[in-house]
Amino acid sequence: MAPLLGEDPLYSVPSSIWWPAVTLVVLASVVVLRVITNHITLNGPPVFEGLPFVGGILKFLQGPMQLMKGGYQKYGEVFTVPVLHKKITFLLGPHASPHFYKASDDDMSQTEVYEFNVPTFGKGVVFDVDHKTRGEQFRFFAEALKSARLKLYVPLFVQETQDFFGKWGDSGIVDFKDVLADLIILTASRTLLGREVRENMFSQVTALLHDLDEGMKPISVLFPYLPIPAHNRRDRARAELSELFAKVIRARRADPERNAREADLLASFCQARYSPAINGGRELTEGEITGMLIAVLFAGQHTSSITSSWTGLYMIKHPDVWKEAVEEQRQVIRTHGEKLTLEALGDMPVLQRIITEALRLFPPLILLLRQCKRSFLVSTSNGHKYTIPKGHVVATSPAFQHRLPHIFERPDSFEPDRFADARAEDKAMPFSFIGFGGGRHGCMGSNFAYLQIKTIWSVLLRNFEMELLDPFPQADYSSMVVGPTACRVQYTRRPLRHRQTYIGAHGISGTRERDY
Numbered sequence: 370m371a372p373l374l375g376e377d378p379l380y381s382v383p384s385s386i387w388w389p390a391v392t393l394v395v396l397a398s399v400v401v402l403r404v405i406t407n408h409i410t411l412n413g414p415p416v417f418e419g420l421p422f423v424g425g426i427l428k429f430l431q432g433p434m435q436l437m438k439g440g441y442q443k444y445g446e447v448f449t450v451p452v453l454h455k456k457i458t459f460l461l462g463p464h465a466s467p468h469f470y471k472a473s474d475d476d477m478s479q480t481e482v483y484e485f486n487v488p489t490f491g492k493g494v495v496f497d498v499d500h501k502t503r504g505e506q507f508r509f510f511a512e513a514l515k516s517a518r519l520k521l522y523v524p525l526f527v528q529e530t531q532d533f534f535g536k537w538g539d540s541g542i543v544d545f546k547d548v549l550a551d552l553i554i555l556t557a558s559r560t561l562l563g564r565e566v567r568e569n570m571f572s573q574v575t576a577l578l579h580d581l582d583e584g585m586k587p588i589s590v591l592f593p594y595l596p597i598p599a600h601n602r603r604d605r606a607r608a609e610l611s612e613l614f615a616k617v618i619r620a621r622r623a624d625p626e627r628n629a630r631e632a633d634l635l636a637s638f639c640q641a642r643y644s645p646a647i648n649g650g651r652e653l654t655e656g657e658i659t660g661m662l663i664a665v666l667f668a669g670q671h672t673s674s675i676t677s678s679w680t681g682l683y684m685i686k687h688p689d690v691w692k693e694a695v696e697e698q699r700q701v702i703r704t705h706g707e708k709l710t711l712e713a714l715g716d717m718p719v720l721q722r723i724i725t726e727a728l729r730l731f732p733p734l735i736l737l738l739r740q741c742k743r744s745f746l747v748s749t750s751n752g753h754k755y756t757i758p759k760g761h762v763v764a765t766s767p768a769f770q771h772r773l774p775h776i777f778e779r780p781d782s783f784e785p786d787r788f789a790d791a792r793a794e795d796k797a798m799p800f801s802f803i804g805f806g807g808g809r810h811g812c813m814g815s816n817f818a819y820l821q822i823k824t825i826w827s828v829l830l831r832n833f834e835m836e837l838l839d840p841f842p843q844a845d846y847s848s849m850v851v852g853p854t855a856c857r858v859q860y861t862r863r864p865l866r867h868r869q870t871y872i873g874a875h876g877i878s879g880t881r882e883r884d885y
């Protein structure tokens with residue numbers, strides 16, 4: 370006879386035992402399901418996770434460089450790491466990444482992945498507006514950074530840089546990461562924010578920008594509005610900056626002729642108008658101008674000062690390269706005279722390659738991100754094909770890609786000539802060198818940055834000898850924008866001498882040394 374319900378052995382087991390058992394079975398099924406779904410996306414990328422649920426986040430906590438190294442070693446150029454509720458797919462190398470750079474904003478969107486910037490940049494600009502409005506706002510950036518405007522910025526870079534190093538003594542000890550950050554904020558203030566800020570309210574604005582900067586913590590990426598002291602200070606600083614800039618903008622607009630004479634980004638923004646099809650062709654509001662000034666400052670400030678620092682550190686570490694750069698300065702002086710002009714700065718291929726090589730080895734933006742809105746196919750260098758599903762966060766990495774030996778020969782060594790015509794390693798495939806990103810959203814300030822960094826190093830190469838007092842620094846991956854760890858440099862002032870051929874009295878010619 371079948372046992373009565375109450376006699377079934379299962380029902381006689383006390384609930385304190387079977388509840389945990391049921392929970393365990395449910396949990397185990399969820400884990401198995403999760404492992405299966407992670408792997409069965411049709412032709413999807415391999416999943417680099419390890420322990421289900423926590424593996425991805427544990428790997429992330431080791432730092433992105435370590436994570437990419439592990440994933441690349443195991444799976445190659447394309448793999449997915451599940452982190453909390455997100456799936457991050459890495460495309461490492463130029464074979465797998467073209468779509469990342471070329472796709473439209475509707476297919477590969479920046480909004481979701483960069484919207485943590487909204488409390489800093491402000492409402493109504495860049496990552497807080499629809500794609501069409503953003504396209505227009507980026508047109509204003511492009512207008513303000515085109516060659517004709519850059520020509521106006523160069524004398525301001527030169528003036529600020531000469532004044533800054535003019536205050537250095539005959540010898541001293543500095544850390545580039547600090548001093549060059551100070552200098553870049555001066556040049557950026559003058560050329561981007563304008564004369565009023567630089568001349569009348571520099572220390573006030575710098576203090577507010579500092580609070581804004583300090584309000585951007587790694588936690589801000591996930592929770593930008595978390596009520597922590599750093600975010601509170603950020604919000605107060607943002608509000609004060611709005612008030613200050615609004616006054617400056619109003620004064621500029623009250624005197625359009627004076628505004629038109631000013632050589633700064635603010636002047637361009639004060640004159641800019643949306644196209645009639647977008648926002649009815651109106652001019653930018655004070656809030657939009659403020660937000661765009663902050664956005665451009667954030668895009669160009671740390672990135673430029675960090676790249677200036679690595680450029681100098683590498684030149685000092687490699688005396689042959691330093692010598693070649695000094696020799697180029699002599700040549701430029703012979704051709705263009707002593708004044709640093711747009712043309713003179715454009716005639717420095719050696720220094721240009723040194724900067725590019727420093728940026729290859731240590732790009733300050735180590736991860737570039739997009740949200741995939743429409744699935745797409747990628748191919749790797751060895752012919753594997755994967756479908757990247759809609760909904761994934763997609764990442765590329767200048768820092769990781771630039772060290773791949775099939776893209777750059779001896780990738781860990783400092784060889785500026787890899788960018789010279791004879792080697793042209795960056796030209797072998799599109800999107801090989803991505804220090805400035807590339808494609809649709811490639812850096813709009815790269816020419817501005819090169820001019821700024823070349824101005825700094827022209828002045829330094831012409832006036833100082835330098836020596837590293839500490840071991841060559843590492844990259845400090847704890848910062849959002851990655852720069853060098855501390856490193857002291859000893860500088861000694863020396864005028865640059867160059868041999869000049871002359872024709873003397875009675876046609877006697879010879880050479881003599883000249884000081885600069």
Ligand code: HEM
Nearest residue numbers: 668669672673676734737804805806810811812813814818
């Ligand atoms: C060495 C210095 C610099 C580096 C390494 C750098 C790097 C980059 C990178 C990697 C991107 C692409 C971001 C992405 O695809 O998600 C970017 C975009 C951008 N950069 Fe730079 N940047 C530098 C200097 C500057 C400067 C000085 C300015 C302005 C004065 C600037 C303005 C911009 C703007 C407006 C964008 C956005 C372009 C777009 O989304 O269409 N950058 N930069």
